[in-house]
Amino acid sequence: MTRWRDPAKDPRQEPKSNVITAEGAARMRGILEHLSRVKRPALSTKVGEAAAQGDRSENADYTYNKKELNRVIARIRYLTKRLDELQVIDRLPADTGKVFFGAFVELEDEHGETLSLRIVGHDETDTRKRWISVDAPLAKALLGKQIDDDVTVSAPGGDSLYSVNTIRYAPRHDGHSGR
Incomplete structure (x- = not known):
């Protein structure tokens, strides 16, 4: 659990500029591409294999890979949304x-x-x-x-x-x- 922060005083809540260099945008697209085409399918396969082993409640392989898959999916969503918001200054x-x-x-x-x-x-x-x-x-x-x-x-x-x-x-x- 994280500690409570007053949203009015939290520097993480300050609006961010929606600008990025061309190199930065290319790097973000590369990360998104890797997560979408390599990491996510590999984790989905691992989760499927671990789920096929039976009882999921005590299956550490399943639990770990499912959490990792959810983290990757959240990162893909964030990058997709953020890239749509950004203006590339080239x-x-x-x-x-x-x-x-x-x-x-x-x-x-x-x-x-x-x-x-x-x-x-x-x-x-x-x-x-x-x-x-x-x-x-x-x-x-x-x-x-x-x-x-x-x-x-x-x-x-x-x-x-x-x-x-x-x-x-x-x-x-x-x-x-x-x-």
Whole structure:
């Protein structure tokens, strides 16, 4: 059982932007395809085989595979619905000298340390790659900024000041790239 959260204060209830990069959409479609064509049929077969063994009440194989199958079906439903809601952004902005969705940005903080990140959709955030959601406070503060602009971000530990060093965009499919 999970603990109760006040829906008005739960950050998970905040609306998400319905934008995604072309690479992120392709990755989500690949996961959906794998779950639908490989994982779900394999689990259905396992559940059928375990059910054929007789008493299901004490059949651990059946119980485990049935739970896993239900989890996969729920994930397929979620991905299908989410992909229908998303708008794929697959073009460069008119002004590649400013920070917009999909930008790779290098920042320098007040101590001279650099931070490289990319602004992506909520569904493709990745802390290891330093890809942050367009809905994150830092991303919101960066949108529309140019090289050498200063950005102040409020955080629970205090305000942080950054300077924008570089802005670039992923290459388009036709070989052109951003700045």
